[in-house]
Amino acid sequence: MSRAALDSLVAAFPQHILETTDRLGDEVAIVAPAGLLEIATWLRDTPAMAFNMLSDVTAVDYLARNPRFEVVYQLYSVSKKHRLRLRVPVGAETPSVPSVTGVWLSANWAEREVWDMYGIRFEGHPDLRRVLMYEEFEGHPLRKDYPMQQSQPRMDLRRKERDAVEEYKTLYVDKLAQARKAEP
Amino acid sequence: MNRAIADALAAAPERGVQEDVMVLNMGPSHPAMHGTVRMVLTLDGETVIKCDPEIGYLHRGFEKQCENATWSQVFPYTDRLNYCSPLLNNFGYALAVEKMLGIKATDRCNYIRTILGEMARLADHFTSLGAGALELGAMSAFLYAVEARDHIWDLVEEVTGARLTVSFARIGGLKEDLPANFAERWEATEPRLWDVIKKLDQLSTKNRIFMDRMMNTGVIGADEAVSLGFTGPVLRSTGVAYDIRKDSPYFAYDRVDFEVPVGTNGDNFDRYLVRLEEMKQSISIIRQCLKGLPGGPLNVDDPHIMLPPKELVYNSIEGMINHFKLIFEGIQVPAGEVYSYTEAANGELGFYIVSNGTGKPYKLRVRPPCFYFMGGIDRMIEGGMLSDIIPTFDTINMIGGEVDR
Numbered sequence: 001m002s003r004a005a006l007d008s009l010v011a012a013f014p015q016h017i018l019e020t021t022d023r024l025g026d027e028v029a030i031v032a033p034a035g036l037l038e039i040a041t042w043l044r045d046t047p048a049m050a051f052n053m054l055s056d057v058t059a060v061d062y063l064a065r066n067p068r069f070e071v072v073y074q075l076y077s078v079s080k081k082h083r084l085r086l087r088v089p090v091g092a093e094t095p096s097v098p099s100v101t102g103v104w105l106s107a108n109w110a111e112r113e114v115w116d117m118y119g120i121r122f123e124g125h126p127d128l129r130r131v132l133m134y135e136e137f138e139g140h141p142l143r144k145d146y147p148m149q150q151s152q153p154r155m156d157l158r159r160k161e162r163d164a165v166e167e168y169k170t171l172y173v174d175k176l177a178q179a180r181k182a183e184p
Numbered sequence: 185m186n187r188a189i190a191d192a193l194a195a196a197p198e199r200g201v202q203e204d205v206m207v208l209n210m211g212p213s214h215p216a217m218h219g220t221v222r223m224v225l226t227l228d229g230e231t232v233i234k235c236d237p238e239i240g241y242l243h244r245g246f247e248k249q250c251e252n253a254t255w256s257q258v259f260p261y262t263d264r265l266n267y268c269s270p271l272l273n274n275f276g277y278a279l280a281v282e283k284m285l286g287i288k289a290t291d292r293c294n295y296i297r298t299i300l301g302e303m304a305r306l307a308d309h310f311t312s313l314g315a316g317a318l319e320l321g322a323m324s325a326f327l328y329a330v331e332a333r334d335h336i337w338d339l340v341e342e343v344t345g346a347r348l349t350v351s352f353a354r355i356g357g358l359k360e361d362l363p364a365n366f367a368e369r370w371e372a373t374e375p376r377l378w379d380v381i382k383k384l385d386q387l388s389t390k391n392r393i394f395m396d397r398m399m400n401t402g403v404i405g406a407d408e409a410v411s412l413g414f415t416g417p418v419l420r421s422t423g424v425a426y427d428i429r430k431d432s433p434y435f436a437y438d439r440v441d442f443e444v445p446v447g448t449n450g451d452n453f454d455r456y457l458v459r460l461e462e463m464k465q466s467i468s469i470i471r472q473c474l475k476g477l478p479g480g481p482l483n484v485d486d487p488h489i490m491l492p493p494k495e496l497v498y499n500s501i502e503g504m505i506n507h508f509k510l511i512f513e514g515i516q517v518p519a520g521e522v523y524s525y526t527e528a529a530n531g532e533l534g535f536y537i538v539s540n541g542t543g544k545p546y547k548l549r550v551r552p553p554c555f556y557f558m559g560g561i562d563r564m565i566e567g568g569m570l571s572d573i574i575p576t577f578d579t580i581n582m583i584g585g586e587v588d589r
Contacts, residue, residue: 024283024522052410055525056551060538072536074523074551078410078424081431085523106413109559117247132240132588141248148252 003027005049005082013039018089028085033097036088040103043075043084051075051084054104057111059090059118063144068092069120073100096121117142205233208570212241216319216574220584221558223565223573230570235562239555239587246589250548254514255281258548259351265550266586267348268311269304269529271340274353279434280524280535281355284517285489291436291478293357298436299473300343300352302466306377307336308529308581309459309466316456316578317388320397325387332380335373342369355515356490357483367474374467381463388456398453402564402576405450412560415553416531417458418580422450428527440472455579489515514543530554530581552586 006027010017016035021028031039043051055074062068073086088097099122100107111122112131119140122128130137136155139146208225211217220242226234246265250258262277263270275297282289289297314329337347342363344350352359363369388394404414406422419426427444429437445461447454483490487506496503519541525534531553538547557580564576 023520024286026521026523028521052407054411054413055532056413056523056534056536056549058536058549058551060547072549074534074536078426083523104413105408105411106556106559109555110413113555130240132243134240141245148248 006084008048009039009043009084012042026085027083028087030087030089033088033090036086037098037100037103039086040073040100044103048080050077050080052078052104054100054106054110055083057100057107057114059114059120059142061118061142061144066091069095069118071097071114071120090120094121095119096123098123099125101125116140119143210573216577218582218584220588221577221582225570225573227570232565232568232570232573235565235573237558237561239558242584242588244589246550247548250545252544254511254543255355255517255545256510256515258545259353260349262550263349263351264585265552265589266308266528266530266533266554266583268581268583269308270348270350271300271304271344271352272308272526272528273533274350275301275435276524276526276528276533277535278353278355279526280522280537281515281517283522283524284520284537284539285355285515286518287356287484287486287489289357289435290481290484292361292480292482294435295473295477296358296362296482297353298440299362299470299477300340301435302469302473303336303340305529306463306466307333307340309463310336310380312529312578312581313384313388313456313459316575316581317384317394319574319578320394322387322391322394325384328380328383328387332377335376339366339369339373342366354483354490356486361482370470370474374471377463377467381460385460389460395453397571397575398451398456398579400449400451400453401568401572402452402455402579403450404560404564408563409450409560412563413556414531414560415556416527416529417455417462418531418557420445421447421454421458423448428525428532432525434526436473436476437469439476440469442469452575452579459579516541516543517545525551528553530557530583530586550586550589552589554580554582554587557582558587 003022006020006022006029009029010020013035016032016039017029018032019030043049053076055076058072060070060072062070067089069090069092071088071090075084075086090097097120099111101111109131111125112129114120115122115128116130116133117140138152139150206227208227209222210225211222212220217223222238224236224238225232246261249261258277259274262273265273310329310333314326318326340350341347343366344352404422406424409419409422410424415426423446425444425446430444442465445458447458491510492503492506497507517539519539521538523534523536525532532551533553534551536549536551537545540546561576561580565573
């Protein structure tokens with residue numbers, strides 16, 4: 001990605017871009033959470049940008065800083081062969097950013113991992129569950145205030161496994177039964 | 185896809201004997217799930233309607249450990265990411281830290297990294313193809329492939345001293361140079377690898393059973409694959425020629441001549457063919473690099489980064505202090521952040537690093553290619569048969585150490 005493309009991003013969204021840098025050849029735009037979804041869609045759909053791949057989503061916990069977290073998006077354009085990084089600052093109180101699952105499919109699992117590891121919620125995510133840790137895990141291990149040697153409470157035996165069956169029944173089987181009932 | 189199938193099922197109530205759907209746990213202790221993944225499958229007969237992959241059984245807290253280790257102590261952890269090609273992870277991480285430090289590895293180092301990296305890629309592809317064939321019942325193909333991988337590992341052992349946990353890269357260079365007879369050793373190994381590639385080709389490519397299991401199963405479209413963050417052979421099988429070695433060359437890839445094979449259908453068979461062709465390209469890259477291997481120093485000449493030679497450490501106070509400070513305080517990396525990416529055997533292996541100017545990484549995120557495959561595998565599996573899961577899971581070549589970290 002050239003500096004010119006970064007400038008056109010700033011020109012299109014002056015109110016949402018807080019800062020831009022291109023240190024060490026990595027173009028970075030710091031984006032306010034409110035503008036993220038709009039900018040993401042614009043970056044994907046504008047022909048000059050064409051960022052059709054979201055390579056990665058992660059977060060950084062700057063414990064002493066305010067706002068405390070930063071969610072980091074690595075974008076790549078397969079056709080234009082350029083890259084861009086978006087950084088979205090997020091406050092420590094109930095941290096949350098809008099989900100970009102509607103823009104790039106890869107955001108689904110990537111955002112689940114950020115939720116799992118940092119406890120940052122993604123508004124509008126269709127299925128925000130933990131992905132690496134188990135459901136009963138307490139805390140978010142990659143936060144800087146989570147100690148290295150932290151132990152977890154012993155958990156009870158699960159009464160039942162995750163509700164794949166229930167979920168399935170409500171989604172499809174009931175529908176099937178209704179269809180049957182409608183038969184003469 | 186699953187909704188469409190369910191609607192179709194609901195529209196036609198007479199569906200034979202098995203009326204209710206069944207939920208099946210495949211894994212984590214299932215030989216085809218490599219012991220590290222569970223798939224919660226909802227089956228209608230033998231058709232998969234819903235697939236919910238569950239990972240994390242091999243989670244070791246890679247990132248948390250790295251935040252508490254010096255920059256150099258991270259190397260052994262990277263060995264254990266993709267344990268089929270540890271050298272590629274080593275080099276990927278070294279490249280990321282070098283980018284952060286603003287230094288360039290020497291020419292000779294770049295060539296050797298390319299050679300060893302391609303050897304690791306060969307080993308990875310042999311494992312992937314062999315294990316894939318094995319799980320479809322082709323035992324002999326597996327044995328040939330593993331034999332070839334062993335030849336490569338013998339060479340790797342000769343160079344690095346270890347077969348798997350190599351930790352061979354250093355920031356700014358390598359642990360040591362290639363052994364003097366490496367080129368001859370490679371000359372002796374290469375025909376045996378060609379032989380096995382030919383055998384694999386003969387055993388599988390036109391094998392009726394293999395073709396029936398692989399063709400038109402686990403299909404994914406190009407646009408969907410890009411959006412899902414797929415990279416590497418899986419993306420290339422859909423026809424998208426995205427290869428970081430070509431698109432943003434690093435090491436010596438801009439000085440060698442090679443092709444990027446692409447498929448057309450995005451099915452399991454294309455992924456198999458892409459990997460087979462990539463192995464031939466890898467051998468050609470190694471040949472070219474050995475031919476053009478430049479002389480000169482191996483490591484960057486900077487006492488802030490490289491450890492001093494052992495004679496100085498034991499015989500001079502300056503060398504001793506230099507060694508002590510590099511080991512205990514770590515290399516001092518300037519504050520900042522980078523995202524560095526290399527083409528690992530399975531796709532884009534990215535390292536996003538944040539430094540606060542001390543001897544330890546403040547944040548070290550690895551972008552594993554397989555994690556995104558697992559995030560999208562449900563789209564390749566749903567609507568297919570239960571038995572198609574096996575070849576699909578094999579050809580995406582999920583590696584537990586990398587997905588779960």
